[in-house]
Amino acid sequence: MDFPENLRYTKTHEWIAVEGAKARVGVTEYAQKEISDVVFVELPKQGQAVQQAKTAAVVESVKAAFDIYAPVSGKITNANKTLESNPGLINQSPYVAGWIFELELSSPAELNTLMTAAQYHEAIHQASKH
Amino acid sequence: MPYLSLTEEEKDAMLVQAGVRSFDELIKDIPASLRDPRIVLPPSLSEPEVQDLILKLGRRNTTTQDALSFLGAGSYEHFIPAAVFEIVGRQEFLTAYTPYQPEASQGTLQAIYEYQSLMTELTGLDVSNASHYDGATSLAEAALVALKHTDRPKLLVAHSVHPHYRETIRTYLAGTPYKVEEFGFDRKGNFDREEFFAKLDTGVAGVIFQTPNFFGNVEDLEGVSEKIHANGSLMILTANPLSLGLFKSPGEWGADIAAGEGQPLGIPMEFGGPYLGYFVTSRALMRRIPGRLAGLTRDADGKRAFCLTLQAREQHIRRERAGSNICSNQALCALSACVYMTLLGKKGICEIAEINWDRATYLRKKIARLKNFEVDLAQPVFNEFRVKSNKPFVKIEEKLMAQGIFPGVALDFFYPELEDQFLVCATETKSREDLDRFVEALAKC
Numbered sequence: 001m002d003f004p005e006n007l008r009y010t011k012t013h014e015w016i017a018v019e020g021a022k023a024r025v026g027v028t029e030y031a032q033k034e035i036s037d038v039v040f041v042e043l044p045k046q047g048q049a050v051q052q053a054k055t056a057a058v059v060e061s062v063k064a065a066f067d068i069y070a071p072v073s074g075k076i077t078n079a080n081k082t083l084e085s086n087p088g089l090i091n092q093s094p095y096v097a098g099w100i101f102e103l104e105l106s107s108p109a110e111l112n113t114l115m116t117a118a119q120y121h122e123a124i125h126q127a128s129k130h
Numbered sequence: 131m132p133y134l135s136l137t138e139e140e141k142d143a144m145l146v147q148a149g150v151r152s153f154d155e156l157i158k159d160i161p162a163s164l165r166d167p168r169i170v171l172p173p174s175l176s177e178p179e180v181q182d183l184i185l186k187l188g189r190r191n192t193t194t195q196d197a198l199s200f201l202g203a204g205s206y207e208h209f210i211p212a213a214v215f216e217i218v219g220r221q222e223f224l225t226a227y228t229p230y231q232p233e234a235s236q237g238t239l240q241a242i243y244e245y246q247s248l249m250t251e252l253t254g255l256d257v258s259n260a261s262h263y264d265g266a267t268s269l270a271e272a273a274l275v276a277l278k279h280t281d282r283p284k285l286l287v288a289h290s291v292h293p294h295y296r297e298t299i300r301t302y303l304a305g306t307p308y309k310v311e312e313f314g315f316d317r318k319g320n321f322d323r324e325e326f327f328a329k330l331d332t333g334v335a336g337v338i339f340q341t342p343n344f345f346g347n348v349e350d351l352e353g354v355s356e357k358i359h360a361n362g363s364l365m366i367l368t369a370n371p372l373s374l375g376l377f378k379s380p381g382e383w384g385a386d387i388a389a390g391e392g393q394p395l396g397i398p399m400e401f402g403g404p405y406l407g408y409f410v411t412s413r414a415l416m417r418r419i420p421g422r423l424a425g426l427t428r429d430a431d432g433k434r435a436f437c438l439t440l441q442a443r444e445q446h447i448r449r450e451r452a453g454s455n456i457c458s459n460q461a462l463c464a465l466s467a468c469v470y471m472t473l474l475g476k477k478g479i480c481e482i483a484e485i486n487w488d489r490a491t492y493l494r495k496k497i498a499r500l501k502n503f504e505v506d507l508a509q510p511v512f513n514e515f516r517v518k519s520n521k522p523f524v525k526i527e528e529k530l531m532a533q534g535i536f537p538g539v540a541l542d543f544f545y546p547e548l549e550d551q552f553l554v555c556a557t558e559t560k561s562r563e564d565l566d567r568f569v570e571a572l573a574k575c
Contacts, residue, residue, distance in 0.1 A: 042417070045281070
């Protein structure tokens, strides 16, 4: 499974790509496999304030609905509208075309609580052993 | 061991299992003073005596079959073909009325699916749920959808929406931060455009109109949906479904949600229930729809099959985040509506709607000629209209009821300012002779 080195990861399987005070968020390769075929995405609204580890979006698959948590706190600046007509992009391209929302960080220090690719890889490896 | 254990042996076996010696020991935690209360009942009666008693009690009611009724105001007397009761009463439907193991009840799911399909066609919208308990709860659910969907704090409701529906919406929102604001009606009883536009601000999640409204007026909603949508709010319309055979549908008016009372579709007036709440939305709101939804799909062998669908959006999975925790529906009444609409067909519904309009407008014209009563002949109506009396309505009511006529519903009960005004409803159940008899009786008041 692919976990790009330049991203940070959460225990709840979101990834975040940081560029200055801005960041882009999606779900990991592992998450999209677990979620299975995505049929609907409820996107956050522009300008909406989100808190670290609190729900920011909802991804619905043929199996169930999953809350997508904000990896860090901030304000939503953009959402991936193409997911409304093509939610399957989350499965096909979780790190590129399937990104979910962008935000402006309000507490950049929160990034230190997130995992590196290696740590995340280890975490899901550990979890799958149980 | 049988479920109902009656013999001493069975009781003993249960006591042994429970680890006590006697029944008294089993209930020793209940204070002795509460154990054997004196229940004062009259001596028991035989079956024929019970039947006789109940029939006597029943005869104290006056039904719409015993009298000539012009009552409406949300509950309407219509002719219901006997086939409706015959089909709905079949044990396959009646005894298994709600599918707890949905996919094992293909017939029930198909009936719901067909009901939903008919409701979307009737209302001119895209997606219907399997129904709610009644018009009031359905409209309150629609209010919740608007609040949740727009993430705004208040609802704007026409004061001419059925008072019970408005009350139910307020009850639903009691204890929440959401607010309900109302806009009034003009002298004719139509919604006040100026006040509506003035109150339509960016805090408004949704606007609720009723047409025909509580006074029976068919509202002119031209340009309304455009204003509401430009404001980023949703438009919710509650309409007598039978009136849609003749007048513009919620979809044609640009409504996002149609929610209301389905009782006119083959459900008797009874004692005010059980009724049927219909709920239909645009495709954009599909995932906000509360309650159950039946869908058409294919099974593992590729054969046509029915299922409950879009469940992930709802309380089964996202319970704490669901917009509503309604999980059941009014399946038998929805089935009645489905059978009724199917028996009538598209043309039949239009014809029934026309007959209703014809009866009401004939009666209105006749009443207009009476000295002591005023009506507005220019106001478009469906099967119900407002009458103003020059004499106290209670006196008129008393006089007519003595002759076996229910003249209508007093409006000052709901709107104190509308003293001596009443609502008169005339459906297809009233013949010309019935209408003339009513007018004659009124003339003598």
